[in-house]
Amino acid sequence: MTLAAVVAVLLVAPGGGREAPPVPLAFPEFFDPSPQGLEPSVRLRGLAGKRVRLIGYMARMELPPKGGFYLCPSPVLVTEAGGGTADLPPDAVLVVARSAKGKELAHIQRVLEVTGVLELGPQVDEDGRVSRIRIVLEGPANARRHPFQLR
């Protein structure tokens, strides 16, 4: 499924009640240092359920997810290892495009700006993989331009 097709579908996709402008969020803000491992930052937890804007790169995956893509802080090429996600950094965000449910999205080899509602917590996704951080894309009517913007 191409980017254009996703955007076209999203034009009629349900939005998420978001009058407030999206809050800019950056990958380095995700975690606080902790001897126990990755501890979600106060800022990240505070933004759960809210509209956020995040810049990153679409992971290019041998086994891409359906109905979305992983957004990473740097360009990532992912082999089949570990269920197809072993090369992803732990803060990779699953960007959910509800209009593309069940479909693979064509890879975009550029920086992307994503706007949508932040979700936190483990969730088994369509392909059986576990995601921890998700951004559910909103319809372009509520996005600054459209849900994921080619920059």
Place this chain on the structure above:
Amino acid sequence: MNCARNRFLGGAALLACLVNAHAALAAPTIRLTPPSGARFLEGQRFDLRVEGKGTGPFAATLAVDGIPLSFSSGAQNTTTTDGITSAGYGGFNVRGFFLPQRGHHTLHATFTDATGTAAADSDIEIIDVGGGEGEIKNVVILLGDGMGIAHRTGARLVKFGVTNGQPNGYLAMDLLPGTGFVSTHSLNSIVTDSAPGMACYVTGNHSQNGQEGVYPANMTSPFYYPRVEYLSEYLHRLRGASLGIVSTADVEDATPAANAVHTGNRNAGQGIVDQYFDDRSLTGLKVLLGGGRRWFLPQDQFGSSRSTSNDYAALPADLQAAWGAAAGANDPGRNLISDFQAAGFQYVDSATQLAAAGGAPKLLGLFGYGNMNVALDKIAKRRDPGAHGVVDDYHAPDQPMLDEMTKSALDVLAQDDRGFVLMVEGAHIDKQSHLMDADRVIGETIEFDNAVAVAASFARRQRGTLVLVLADHECSGFSLIGALTGGIDHLKGLPPDNAVTDPAVQPERQKAVGVYDAAGFPRYEIASDGYPKTFDVDGKILVGFGANADRYEGWLSKPLPVIDSLLSSSIKAELAAAGYASQPYLRAEKDFGFFLRGQAAGREQAVHTASDIPVSAYSRGTSWQAFVGVQTNTDVFFKIARLMLGSGRGRSERDESREEGDR
């Protein structure tokens, strides 16, 4: 009765023919495992399974050399049979079987459903390897995942260079005396993946792609599939030997798991890491080092990938009883690091902690959440600790090199004089070959060779240690096609080629490929850490990929992360604030490289090939000689066993027929 030839049949005979024909057409399918050609050690355990597809109720029989066997599971004349077989199939099992008599044995099975009966035969062989004390007590298998001959040559050329046609030096693996070739086919294809590619060296049996330590089956969980005993399990049962597993991959990955875990799904992460721990009393696991922390953290902890979707419910009772296996449970809330620690494992999560772990009796090291980062990215952080690097993006800034991990593993394993099996994997040789990132492939091969040097040094000091350098398969058709002409600055200044689609127009970057005489002798400056200061040198080695996917080739080192010069100022500022260095010429190759159409249709990445791989062997004494020549991947297992269990007898008929051919 040959109905077609009988042109004068009466009515009753015709009816009989039709009934028989209907039965023949509708008879169930049958699969008998182990398949014909399977070979085992004396006493090596394996599961027998008769499985069929048809219309229930189902029944089955099984005989070995004409003697009927009783199934350990599978209710006769039922539709449910063993209760763990996929819908539409019936399954009957004999768990934990073994044969003590060397030579060929015939398995004969029948499978009956409501429409008829199907039969199958399998000829298997028990190899006599002695059963005593061999010349070899310890074996170190260094597995360069995806490493073919050209990967090794590339690393040697970069690290040492060539003068007047003569290499200026050799890799540690080049210097091991026992060199041969190994065919790498799996049970179901000439092209293997890493799961059967590794498992065959430590089970002596071919597995199906995607599966490790099992035969294929149609069952409700891949962890129920019929097992075949690993070398580690066999030696631990026989003499209390230990197992060490070291990898730069996520330890869930196919190669490390194919030394200790029995599963028909190489991607079932939680179940795989659980079985490492739960069946440590079967394998003698004492060292587990690599990436994959995400599988060890309880589900409610950030960074965890544990889920019921990738685990298994309790193993069948007959499997548990016959193998002494732990039941297992579907337990995403489990804290596996704590379990390892409670069982006496010292846990480390950084290079610093690993270096301080000397003397640990058992060792668990998890240095990344998924795969560890590649050598060049780890080295970049060591060279410039203050700069934001790729390893920082992965929240693992202090990762050990593979040679450091190997040394730590040997320190632990050498404490026990009952011997050990240690598998050390250079995982990213394969992964970066998939990604067609030639410079990182070569960097990874250099790192792997440093681990070979550590193991060879150990073997020189420690009599009775066999060092084997292997690969599970070749990846990408890696090929050294020549060297850059015109210099690296010239290359960076070339106009984009990405719009060139006319075959009559030669891309600028193709003109820069120096072949034959123009390739000359590339020179890389090697830093004190043993790695090139940069791969982007004048006259750099250029690599082609014979099994490639569609790609854009620009010949420059693949930069990660990238700040694209075409980005808006605001985005650049935001990325710069996140710590990414700005290097304007570093753009995605799609923007300037020339397009190459890959042969692997529909693939995003280069693929494995069916090419043979090189093996190099070393030991004190003459054991290394066993690996000279051309052999199959399963032969390697029996050669190891023969050297460890002490007999020059036990030659397979295949060996004998070869020798007869020689004579």
